[in-house]
Amino acid sequence: MSAVVTLPPAFAVLEPFAADWALPTSDERLHKRMNASLEDIQAFYDAVLPLTEQALAHLDRHPLDALPPAETRLFQLLLAAAEAALAIEVYHAPRLPLAPSNSRFRVTHTHMGGA
Amino acid sequence: MFMRIAPDVPDLGHAPLPLAPYTCDDFFRGERDNLFGKVWLNIARGCELPNPGDFVVRPVEIRNASVIVARGQDGVIRAFHNVCSHRSAKVEWRACGNTRLFSCPYHAWSYDTQGRLRGVPGEENFVGLDKATNGLTPIACETWNDLVFINFEREPRQTLREYLGPLADYADNYPLQDFDAWVHVDVGVMNTNWKIFLDAFQEVYHLNYLHRQTLTDTFKWRENPDGEPAWFQTFGPHRTLSLGYNPSQGGAPMASIAQRYASDITSTGGSALVNARESLDGRRTGINPAGIDNWALDVTTIFPNVVWLVGSDSAIFHKIWPIDKEHTRYENYSFYRKPKTPSERFAREYSFGLFRDTIVEDILNTEFCQQAMKAGAKTEFHLQATEVSVRHHHHHIRRYVSGEALA
Ligand code: FES
Ligand SMILES: [Fe+2]
Numbered sequence: 001m002s003a004v005v006t007l008p009p010a011f012a013v014l015e016p017f018a019a020d021w022a023l024p025t026s027d028e029r030l031h032k033r034m035n036a037s038l039e040d041i042q043a044f045y046d047a048v049l050p051l052t053e054q055a056l057a058h059l060d061r062h063p064l065d066a067l068p069p070a071e072t073r074l075f076q077l078l079l080a081a082a083e084a085a086l087a088i089e090v091y092h093a094p095r096l097p098l099a100p101s102n103s104r105f106r107v108t109h110t111h112m113g114g115a
Numbered sequence: 116m117f118m119r120i121a122p123d124v125p126d127l128g129h130a131p132l133p134l135a136p137y138t139c140d141d142f143f144r145g146e147r148d149n150l151f152g153k154v155w156l157n158i159a160r161g162c163e164l165p166n167p168g169d170f171v172v173r174p175v176e177i178r179n180a181s182v183i184v185a186r187g188q189d190g191v192i193r194a195f196h197n198v199c200s201h202r203s204a205k206v207e208w209r210a211c212g213n214t215r216l217f218s219c220p221y222h223a224w225s226y227d228t229q230g231r232l233r234g235v236p237g238e239e240n241f242v243g244l245d246k247a248t249n250g251l252t253p254i255a256c257e258t259w260n261d262l263v264f265i266n267f268e269r270e271p272r273q274t275l276r277e278y279l280g281p282l283a284d285y286a287d288n289y290p291l292q293d294f295d296a297w298v299h300v301d302v303g304v305m306n307t308n309w310k311i312f313l314d315a316f317q318e319v320y321h322l323n324y325l326h327r328q329t330l331t332d333t334f335k336w337r338e339n340p341d342g343e344p345a346w347f348q349t350f351g352p353h354r355t356l357s358l359g360y361n362p363s364q365g366g367a368p369m370a371s372i373a374q375r376y377a378s379d380i381t382s383t384g385g386s387a388l389v390n391a392r393e394s395l396d397g398r399r400t401g402i403n404p405a406g407i408d409n410w411a412l413d414v415t416t417i418f419p420n421v422v423w424l425v426g427s428d429s430a431i432f433h434k435i436w437p438i439d440k441e442h443t444r445y446e447n448y449s450f451y452r453k454p455k456t457p458s459e460r461f462a463r464e465y466s467f468g469l470f471r472d473t474i475v476e477d478i479l480n481t482e483f484c485q486q487a488m489k490a491g492a493k494t495e496f497h498l499q500a501t502e503v504s505v506r507h508h509h510h511h512i513r514r515y516v517s518g519e520a521l522a
Binding site for chain 1: 295296297298299300301302303325328329331367368369370372373376451453454455456457458459460461463464465467468469471472475476478479480
């Protein structure tokens, strides 16, 4: 049995969001954002934003390709926050009116490191 | 007009252009035979094939071809038709990998990574089979600045260097080889003519309108309120539009954090961008040909089917492959330096997300254009002065289709 992974203790306040948003692939994070309500995205964004710089500084103490499990969870949460920020700061909507379903395209990362 | 045009750009006039090239079977056959059958086509990057035995298999539908691009044990990158010399089966079915031999699934003839026929099961039952002349059929293959090109003419009339011409001279020192990490967006088959889709990536007029929710205020500023390109320049059939950024774009909180660690075409004013740009300026590096102070990026078309968004900190390639007159395969690659830290990787995620959401806005719109053209309501289309890149593109396509460029 594997132990349940939680966020690093300093970021425990974000734990309620992690189950939904700490997703391993960019496709899953985009799908989550496009299908969430703007209120839910706003709540997630509001919680993460004040801790973002602190969280990046914390993560930067580890090599990108060797993040421990708790840090991986935090990193995935931040990458999801980048998606959430687009909806809140730029589009003011979970998805753009002209955007096709995210099943129309596939995104893959090579040598980009991390999640 | 805010946009300036390089003095040596030929005058292409202002007349409306015919719509037939988007919808006509004869024109498409001309593109297949006289254009895609004759010019150099970017098929891969060297960094995708770092080691001997590395290969990718890529379709080129307009030529009915499956192409193997492989780095041989001798370190040389070559391209081959993915067709077995025995009875024409498709030899390599994987999309990429590393191998010493390509082995045909049908009767297991095998070829090495330099294309030579190595193994024939039951060889003694073949009468007069010459293994030396029955390797994989080579396709002309040359590399410029880590971009691998192929040419379907058995003996291309121009070298790749001659074909790229002044574009290669201009961008020889662009540090593409440093950008060896990438994000790939595979859109697959789209219901549109390849030119409709490509047109959408080489004009800036639509950014304020179609992309008003994604690129708001990014490429316009006080002296350039309509967000025109700053500069247009041609290199034979290839071309560049330079875009400036808005120096006073208000940074939203998360955007500002991201721009501290890395930049992209959509995070034009961040400190990371300015630093990266300063390292490139003034070395014939294929950026900012007009020396614009608030330079953001260049939209450089490598004729006929690649649009390269030339940044100082990223290089994005839209690759637009015709299938038939109303179907197109589209993919793009965003190349970066390998992120060194989680914060840099985070910054890439933010800017890539904005880029991704912007380009997919073009998908449905261009499919609707194709559908609309088929109704036959219109016979021509109009281009304003800053859409000159589209006019230049159609001009050179016509020169190939008519045979004029091949004479
Ligand atoms: S067709 Fe390839 S081995 Fe027979
Ligand atoms: Fe667009």
